[in-house]
Amino acid sequence: MTREQLVAECARLGAAELTYAALVSIESGRRKPDGRRRREVTVDELLVLGLALAVPPLLLVLPVGSDETVPTVPAADPRPPHTVWRWWTGEETPTLSGPTDGRYYTDPRSITEGGPRWSAAWAQAAYTASLYPEFERRRFAVDKAYRRAMRAGDEPVRDKERATDTRQDYFEHLEQLAYHIDDMTRAGLTVRRLPAIWIEDMKGLAMLDHPDAVTPEEDD
Known part of the structure; x- marks a missing residue:
């Protein structure tokens, strides 16, 4: 991609201020006499x-796999870039104090x-x-288990034990999702819409502390 093409794409995305001259200044890293970037x-x-x-935006500032440190x-x-990446995403607590005895400590x-x-x-x-x-992650696991259970239920009645096992596996994953939905509700978060059949099963089996926290997906 040329700079001209990048400028055009940025403009298409609504960032007309990212002009050719602006991109040159960003790429070159030119600084003012006081050390600040232009x-x-x-x-x-x-x-x-x-x-x-x-490119995922974080990779533009945290070159995971190339630079040793940032x-x-x-x-x-x-x-290391991956460490700072995990700070950005909240997966890891930043450690700025140190090193003490070769280790860093949280504030x-x-x-x-x-x-x-x-x-x-x-x-x-x-x-x-x-x-x-x-x-x-839990929603994806329920979806896979549900589809397996539906396929097993549609097969000729030759392996009732397998059909029962897949159905039980679906309910176990659904219960894990319900636990997590309760955690999200207690944290005051909005829960993404779910298939109506899942909600019916969770409510029917009393898996949810707050059944009204979940709403069914809208029909296409």
Whole structure:
């Protein structure tokens, strides 16, 4: 892709400010006499550039698999890209203090006087962020189990035990999804719509603490 093509694609995505000159300044990393970059990249522009280049935006700033380390914050040492990646996604708690005895430690201070510990506040926020990816994993598992159960039920009645086992496997995965939906509800999160038959089964088997938290998918 040429710069001209990238400029056109950015404009198509609504970022007309990413002109040819702007892209040159970004790519060259030219700085002013005081050390600041002549052209910074906003979070919105980072998303545009990622979509225009067909590259996950985080890979534009965290080159996983190529660079050994990347900068973190000015007051801390660089870390491996994948480590910082996990900070961005909330999968790992940042460790800025250290190294002490060759190890880094999470920030032990309180956010404010008498307030929660920094690490505890981070963990609480990261927990909420982790609920959606886990929901998708469990939803996918239920979908696979449900399809297996339906196929087994449609087969000629030759293996009743297999049909029973696949049905039980579906209910077990559905129960795990229901537990997770309860966690999301307690965290105040909106639950993605689900197939009506799943909701009927969860309600019929009293799997949900808050049945009204789930709504069926709309018909196409």
